[in-house]
Amino acid sequence: MSEDILVSEVGPRDGLQSISAIMPTAAKKSWIAAESAAGVREIEVGSFVPAKLLPQLADTAEIVAFAKTIPGLTVAVLVPNRRGADDAIAAGADKITLPLSVSESHSLANLRRTHDQVIEDAAGIAAAIAALPEGSRPHFEGSLSTVFGCTIEGSIPETQILDLAERLMAAGCDEVGLSDTTGYADPKAVRDMVKAVRGAVGDDAVTGIHLHNTRGLGLANVLAALEAGLDTVDSSLGGIGGCPFAPGASGNIVTEDLVFMLQAMGLKTGIDLDKLIAVRDIVRGALPDEELYGFTPDAGLPLGFRGETDRANLETVT
Amino acid sequence: MSEDILVSEVGPRDGLQSISAIMPTAAKKSWIAAESAAGVREIEVGSFVPAKLLPQLADTAEIVAFAKTIPGLTVAVLVPNRRGADDAIAAGADKITLPLSVSESHSLANLRRTHDQVIEDAAGIAAAIAALPEGSRPHFEGSLSTVFGCTIEGSIPETQILDLAERLMAAGCDEVGLSDTTGYADPKAVRDMVKAVRGAVGDDAVTGIHLHNTRGLGLANVLAALEAGLDTVDSSLGGIGGCPFAPGASGNIVTEDLVFMLQAMGLKTGIDLDKLIAVRDIVRGALPDEELYGFTPDAGLPLGFRGETDRANLETVT
Numbered sequence: 001m002s003e004d005i006l007v008s009e010v011g012p013r014d015g016l017q018s019i020s021a022i023m024p025t026a027a028k029k030s031w032i033a034a035e036s037a038a039g040v041r042e043i044e045v046g047s048f049v050p051a052k053l054l055p056q057l058a059d060t061a062e063i064v065a066f067a068k069t070i071p072g073l074t075v076a077v078l079v080p081n082r083r084g085a086d087d088a089i090a091a092g093a094d095k096i097t098l099p100l101s102v103s104e105s106h107s108l109a110n111l112r113r114t115h116d117q118v119i120e121d122a123a124g125i126a127a128a129i130a131a132l133p134e135g136s137r138p139h140f141e142g143s144l145s146t147v148f149g150c151t152i153e154g155s156i157p158e159t160q161i162l163d164l165a166e167r168l169m170a171a172g173c174d175e176v177g178l179s180d181t182t183g184y185a186d187p188k189a190v191r192d193m194v195k196a197v198r199g200a201v202g203d204d205a206v207t208g209i210h211l212h213n214t215r216g217l218g219l220a221n222v223l224a225a226l227e228a229g230l231d232t233v234d235s236s237l238g239g240i241g242g243c244p245f246a247p248g249a250s251g252n253i254v255t256e257d258l259v260f261m262l263q264a265m266g267l268k269t270g271i272d273l274d275k276l277i278a279v280r281d282i283v284r285g286a287l288p289d290e291e292l293y294g295f296t297p298d299a300g301l302p303l304g305f306r307g308e309t310d311r312a313n314l315e316t317v318t
Numbered sequence: 319m320s321e322d323i324l325v326s327e328v329g330p331r332d333g334l335q336s337i338s339a340i341m342p343t344a345a346k347k348s349w350i351a352a353e354s355a356a357g358v359r360e361i362e363v364g365s366f367v368p369a370k371l372l373p374q375l376a377d378t379a380e381i382v383a384f385a386k387t388i389p390g391l392t393v394a395v396l397v398p399n400r401r402g403a404d405d406a407i408a409a410g411a412d413k414i415t416l417p418l419s420v421s422e423s424h425s426l427a428n429l430r431r432t433h434d435q436v437i438e439d440a441a442g443i444a445a446a447i448a449a450l451p452e453g454s455r456p457h458f459e460g461s462l463s464t465v466f467g468c469t470i471e472g473s474i475p476e477t478q479i480l481d482l483a484e485r486l487m488a489a490g491c492d493e494v495g496l497s498d499t500t501g502y503a504d505p506k507a508v509r510d511m512v513k514a515v516r517g518a519v520g521d522d523a524v525t526g527i528h529l530h531n532t533r534g535l536g537l538a539n540v541l542a543a544l545e546a547g548l549d550t551v552d553s554s555l556g557g558i559g560g561c562p563f564a565p566g567a568s569g570n571i572v573t574e575d576l577v578f579m580l581q582a583m584g585l586k587t588g589i590d591l592d593k594l595i596a597v598r599d600i601v602r603g604a605l606p607d608e609e610l611y612g613f614t615p616d617a618g619l620p621l622g623f624r625g626e627t628d629r630a631n632l633e634t635v636t
Contacts, residue, residue: 149620149621149622150621151621152621153621154620154621154622155622182620183617184620184623186579186582186583187541187579187583188582188583188584189582189583213613214613214617215575215578215579215613215614215617216537216572216575216578216579216612216613216614217537217575217578217579217582219534219535219537219538220537220538220540220541220579222538223505223538223541223542224541251613251617254534257533257534257535260533260534260535261504261505261533261534261535261538264504264506264507264535265504265505265506265507266506294534295531295532295533295534295569296533296534299501299532299533299569302467302472302500302502303467303468303469303470303471303472304467304472304473305502
């Protein structure tokens with residue numbers, strides 16, 4: 001198991017796109033700045049999609065420009081296609097993720113794209129990145145979504161998943177991600193899938209996972225992913241994105257609980273948990289009608305918990 | 319990892335003692351009967367404590383007598399001391415658990431008992447059980463509580479924990495349990511503690527664990543416990559017992575989510591998940607003001623999820 005874990009905050013993208021309220025641009029900037037100051041080193045700050053489709057993320061270019069001014073922060077964005085990737089490159093994003101749903105029915109229903117079309121996009125994006133001057137090329141991830149099962153097709157044959165992983169890498173992706181879009185994953189499935197995809201495209205090409213907490217297994221699945229060798233985990237501050245089991249809601253893993261687990265296990269995140277928990281106030285202030293999830297902020301930290309800073313004087317509130 | 323996992327339902331004891339509402343005896347019987355009919359093989363049905371202290375559990379003797387009529391059900395009870403154990407033996411309980419807080423401050427604060435006094439009780443209870451005719455002797459567990467840390471003392475030295483485990487076994491316990499009373503556990507601590515206590519008293523003497531979900535790590539900790547070789551996990555239907563982080567509340571692991579995780583991993587529980595989820599209606603009907611927890615009941619089961627019965631035709635509701 002890796003000692004250093006990268007917690008990749010996806011709330012400003014996956015969280016905000018799943019709720020109807022629109023967070024003001026200034027609040028997004030405060031959120032990103034404060035969470036970065038708490039030690040979070042990678043934040044997915046938005047998605048380059050048409051504003052008509054996701055007005056919540058219409059300010060993504062401005063947010064990327066702001067986030068780029070924060071030293072040491074990896075500014076990640078999601079793109080649905082080549083056009084979004086061009087916008088992301090123009091904005092100067094450090095990391096670009098293109099999702100590919102391993103369920104073709106899901107891909108057609110959500111993005112109206114066949115597998116071949118998405119792979120073609122991936123190749124075009126990789127070529128556009130390769131044409132950039134060295135040192136200014138964003139990291140390019142192809143993310144296998146619905147990889148633990150799909151609400152239309154159920155489970156997807158492993159051979160099909162591995163074939164798509166290989167095609168993404170052949171198209172020029174730097175890395176292949178795994179995404180439990182539907183919250184179907186369990187610890188055994190996570191372990192098996194990481195092993196299989198790493199076997200197909202190499203350990204270095206599979207380092208991160210995006211899990212949901214739809215059925216309460218989020219952190220157990222994280223544990224399985226870490227044990228399988230991954231070192232990058234997506235999560236959302238306050239689990240923002242709405243009720244985990246509401247239709248269309250993401251049910252993201254709560255960053256605060258994830259960081260508590262990692263630090264309690266003695267793993268390094270570089271994050272100050274107290275400062276991280278304080279960021280909730282910004283999100284709550286900007287989205288007063290949204291429920292924030294997470295147990296650790298309310299339970300408090302265990303007596304004597306040291307985390308990565310000296311917490312010897314902290315007492316639990318329970 | 320064991321293929322067969324015993325889910326030990328503790329809601330009628332640990333859940334009900336943590337809330338102020340008193341569940342009518344008839345409702346408790348319906349709950350226990352229905353959950354047993356769903357395939358749950360062990361239920362902690364109450365605690366033999368003075369009715370003045372815990373009026374919620376004043377009917378424990380009647381509940382034990384009823385539960386004993388259910389074929390195949392292991393009827394478990396908690397006892398705080400020798401007198402409670404005598405009542406439990408007289409009632410015919412199949413399993414008796416005596417907690418021993420490894421933090422002596424906690425033991426004194428909660429039960430006004432020193433470690434020596436609890437060990438003396440354990441020896442007396444073991445002798446009383448040994449005097450029973452063969453075939454009618456309840457299984458006797460000494461449960462190490464606050465084993466992952468205490469809100470008064472913080473973390474407890476491992477040597478002290480192992481010494482207490484050995485003394486409980488020497489006093490005549492059949493088994494030593496581990497209990498995360500304070501919700502301080504993390505997966506690494508669980509693994510380390512199981513290994514250490516098993517090392518001290520033998521693998522056969524340590525099979526079960528009682529975890530809380532106070533900081534959201536409940537199921538991740540279960541996973542670590544299973545990987546460390548345990549095969550018995552306590553949980554509470556609907557996580558009953560109140561808000562996980564409220565003072566005094568137990569924040570139990572939710573039985574429904576636990577069973578979903580185990581079945582999704584291909585482990586055997588003998589439980590029908592649909593029937594189990596239906597038991598929530600009984601609890602909700604009897605405790606209309608209590609919130610029921612759990613993600614799986616609301617999210618529904620994954621498309622194609624087979625569990626331990628044929629679920630091929632079930633569709634998720636998300």
